[in-house]
Amino acid sequence: MALTTNSGAASLTGGRLTRDAIGVLAILAVAVLGYFLFPNNLALLTRITAIALLVLSLDLVTGYCGVATLGHAALFGAGAYGAGIAAAHFGITDPIAMLAAGILAGALAGLVSGAVVLRAHGLPQLVLSIAIIHLAHEAANKASGWTGGSDGLAGITPDALLGHWQFDLWGRTAYVFGIVLLVLAFVILRQIVRSPFGMLCRGIRQDPVRVRAMGGSVHGTLVKMYAISGAVAGAGGALNAISTQVVGLDSLSFTLSAEALVMLVLGGTGSLYGALIGTAAFMWFEDVVSAANPFHWLTIVGALLIAVVLFAPKGLYGSLAAVFERRGRKAP
Amino acid sequence: MQTIFSIGVDALAYGMVLFVISIGLSVTMGLMRVVNLAHGAFAMIGGYIASYAARDLGLAYALAVLLAVAGTILIAIPIERFLYRRIYGQPELTQVLMTIGITFCVIGIANYVFGPTLKTIPTPDALREPVSLGFRTVSAHRLFVIGCGAAVALGLWYFIERTAFGVKLRAAVDNAAMAAALGVRTEIVYAVSFAVAVGLAAFGGVVGAELLPIEPYYALRYMVTFLVVVSVGGAGSIPGALAACLLLGAIDTTGRYLMPEFGEFFFYLAVIAIVWLFPRGLAGRAK
Numbered sequence: 001m002a003l004t005t006n007s008g009a010a011s012l013t014g015g016r017l018t019r020d021a022i023g024v025l026a027i028l029a030v031a032v033l034g035y036f037l038f039p040n041n042l043a044l045l046t047r048i049t050a051i052a053l054l055v056l057s058l059d060l061v062t063g064y065c066g067v068a069t070l071g072h073a074a075l076f077g078a079g080a081y082g083a084g085i086a087a088a089h090f091g092i093t094d095p096i097a098m099l100a101a102g103i104l105a106g107a108l109a110g111l112v113s114g115a116v117v118l119r120a121h122g123l124p125q126l127v128l129s130i131a132i133i134h135l136a137h138e139a140a141n142k143a144s145g146w147t148g149g150s151d152g153l154a155g156i157t158p159d160a161l162l163g164h165w166q167f168d169l170w171g172r173t174a175y176v177f178g179i180v181l182l183v184l185a186f187v188i189l190r191q192i193v194r195s196p197f198g199m200l201c202r203g204i205r206q207d208p209v210r211v212r213a214m215g216g217s218v219h220g221t222l223v224k225m226y227a228i229s230g231a232v233a234g235a236g237g238a239l240n241a242i243s244t245q246v247v248g249l250d251s252l253s254f255t256l257s258a259e260a261l262v263m264l265v266l267g268g269t270g271s272l273y274g275a276l277i278g279t280a281a282f283m284w285f286e287d288v289v290s291a292a293n294p295f296h297w298l299t300i301v302g303a304l305l306i307a308v309v310l311f312a313p314k315g316l317y318g319s320l321a322a323v324f325e326r327r328g329r330k331a332p
Numbered sequence: 333m334q335t336i337f338s339i340g341v342d343a344l345a346y347g348m349v350l351f352v353i354s355i356g357l358s359v360t361m362g363l364m365r366v367v368n369l370a371h372g373a374f375a376m377i378g379g380y381i382a383s384y385a386a387r388d389l390g391l392a393y394a395l396a397v398l399l400a401v402a403g404t405i406l407i408a409i410p411i412e413r414f415l416y417r418r419i420y421g422q423p424e425l426t427q428v429l430m431t432i433g434i435t436f437c438v439i440g441i442a443n444y445v446f447g448p449t450l451k452t453i454p455t456p457d458a459l460r461e462p463v464s465l466g467f468r469t470v471s472a473h474r475l476f477v478i479g480c481g482a483a484v485a486l487g488l489w490y491f492i493e494r495t496a497f498g499v500k501l502r503a504a505v506d507n508a509a510m511a512a513a514l515g516v517r518t519e520i521v522y523a524v525s526f527a528v529a530v531g532l533a534a535f536g537g538v539v540g541a542e543l544l545p546i547e548p549y550y551a552l553r554y555m556v557t558f559l560v561v562v563s564v565g566g567a568g569s570i571p572g573a574l575a576a577c578l579l580l581g582a583i584d585t586t587g588r589y590l591m592p593e594f595g596e597f598f599f600y601l602a603v604i605a606i607v608w609l610f611p612r613g614l615a616g617r618a619k
Binding site: 062068070116119120121122123124126127128130131132134135138139142254258261262265266269296297298299300301302303304305306308309310313 | 361367415418419422424425426428429430432433434435436437438439440441443444556559560562563564567593594596597600601603604607608611612613
C-alpha cells in the first residue's frame with residue numbers, strides 16, 4: 001500500500017490523467033463492443049451499468065475506508081425509490097431531474113446509514129448494516145401507498161432525454177444514458193479518491209488511531225465518504241428506475257447487498273477498476289450460467305467464490321496488477 | 333392471558349433453538365475470529381440427514397438425531413481442513429466471501445439431492461401430545477426444545493468452566509499466541525471446538541425443525557439471524573448468547589403474534605437499538 005502511495009505521489013499529474021483517459025477509453029470500448037455484440041440484450045447491459053455504480057460506491061466505503069457492510073443496497077434502493085416516487089407521485093418525469101432526486105435520496109440514505117453503521121466495528125458493524133437493509137426492506141414493503149409494496153412501484157414514464165431522445169423499447173437511449181453516467185461517475189470518483197480527502201480515508205483504513213492522533217476527524221470523514229457513496233449508489237438506483245420504469249422491493253434486498261460485496265471482492269477492493277471488472281465478470285457469469293442451468297447456478301457461483309478466495313485473494317484486478325508489477329520489477 | 337402464555341412458551345422455545353444453533357458459532361467466532369456465514373448450512377445438513385434417516389429409513393427419532401450430529405461432523409471435517417484453515421487470520425471480507433461461497437454450494441447441492449420442498453422430521457408420539465402443567469396445557473415438543481436448550485447451556489458451561497479442555501479453550505480465546513507458547517496445542521483446540529460447534533448446529537437444526545423448517549434456502553434465510561444473535565450477545569460468551577437469544581426470540585415471536593404484517597421490522601429495530609447501545613455485544617469485553 002505504502003509503495004503505491006509513494007509512486008502515485010512521485011508521478012506527475014500528466015501521468016495520472018493519461019491513466020484516467022485510458023480507463024475511460026477502456027470503459028467506452030467495452031460499452032461499444034457490448035452494444036454491437038448484444039444488440040438484443042441492452043437491458044441486461046444497462047442493468048450491469050446500474051449495478052456497477054452500486055459496486056463503485058461500495059468500493060468507496062469498503063475498499064477505501066475499510067468499512068465492511070452487507071447493507072449497501074439500502075442506498076441503491078433509496079435512489080431507485082427516490083427517482084421512482086418523484087416520477088410516479090410528483091410528476092417529475094424529466095430524466096435528469098429524476099436522476100437528481102435519486103442522487104439526493106441516495107446521499108441522504110448514505111448519511112443516515114453511515115451514522116448508524118459507523119457506531120460499531122467488526123462483526124457488530126456487519127450486523128448493523130444487515131439490520132439496516134432488512135429494516136429498509138420491511139419499511140418499503142409496509143409503506144405500500146408510496147412504494148407500491150411487494151407489487152413494485154409502477155407508472156414511471158420518463159420524458160425524452162434532454163427533449164430529444166425518447167426511451168425506446170430496445171433500451172438504446174437508456175444504455176447510452178447509463179454509460180455516460182458511469183463514465184462521469186468514474187472520472188469524478190478518480191478525482192475524489194486521490195484528493196487529500198481520499199488519502200485521509202485510506203489513512204483511516206490503515207490506522208484510525210494514528211489519524212486521530214494527527215488531528216484528523218475519523219468519524220466525520222467516514223460519514224462524508226458515506227454520503228458521497230450514497231450519491232453514487234443513488235445514481236445507480238435512479239438509472240435502474242429510469243431504464244426499467246419500475247422499482248421493485250428487490251432493489252432493497254439483502255441479496256443485492258451481498259451480491260454487490262461479492263462482485264467487489266471478486267474484482268478487487270480499493271481500486272475503482274476492480275469494482276467495474278468484478279461487476280461485469282459476475283453479472284455476465286451469472287447470466288450465462290443461469291441460462292445454461294437454472295438449477296445449478298448457485299452451486300457454480302459458490303464454487304467460483306471459493307476458487308477466488310483460494311487462488312486470487314486480491315480479486316481479479318488486484319491479482320492481475322500484482323502479476324504485472326512483479327514482471328515490471330524483474331525487467332531492469 | 334392464554335395469548336400471553338402461548339407467546340411466552342413459543343418465544344422461549346424459539347430462543348432456545350436459536351441458542352443451540354448459534355452458540356457453536358459464538359464460540360468459534362470468539363476463538364478463531366472467523367465470520368462464519370456457513371454455520372446455518374451445517375444446521376441444515378443436520379436437518380436433512382435426520383429427515384432422511386427418520387422418514388425414509390424409518391429409524392427412531394433419537395437414532396436419527398445421533399446420526400445427524402455424527403454425519404454433519406463427518407461432512408464438516410474435510411471442509412474445515414481444506415477450506416476454513418486457509419481463512420483463519422485473514423481479513424473479514426475474505427472470510428465473508430469464502431463462507432458465502434460454501435453456503436451457496438451447500439444450498440445448490442441440497443436443492444439437487446433433496447429437491448426444493450420442505451422436509452419434515454417425524455417426531456415420536458410422546459412429543460406430539462400436549463402436556464398438562466396443571467393450569468395450562470402446552471405442546472410436549474416445545475417443552476422438549478426448551479429442555480434441550482437448557483441442557484446444552486448447562487453442559488457447555490460445565491465443559492468450558494470446569495474441565496481441563498475448557499481451560500485451554502479459554503486461554504486460546506483470550507490470547508492464542510500466548511496459549512500456544514505455553515504449550516497448548518491450539519490447532520487441536522480449534523479442531524475440537526469446530527467439531528463441537530458443528531455438532532451443536534446440527535442438533536439444533538434437527539430439534540428446531542418444527543420452528544425453522546428444513547428447506548434448501550434455510551442456510552441463507554436464517555444465516556442472518558444466527559449472525560445477529562452472536563453479535564448482539566458478544567462473540568465467545570455463553571451467558572451473552574443465551575441472553576441475546578431469549579431477548580431476540582421474545583421480540584421476534586411477540587412481533588409475529590401481535591403485528592404479523594410488520595414481518596421482522598421490530599426484530600431488526602431492536603437489533604439496531606441494542607448494538608447502538610452495546611457496540612461490543614451484551615457481554616462483550618473491551619479489547
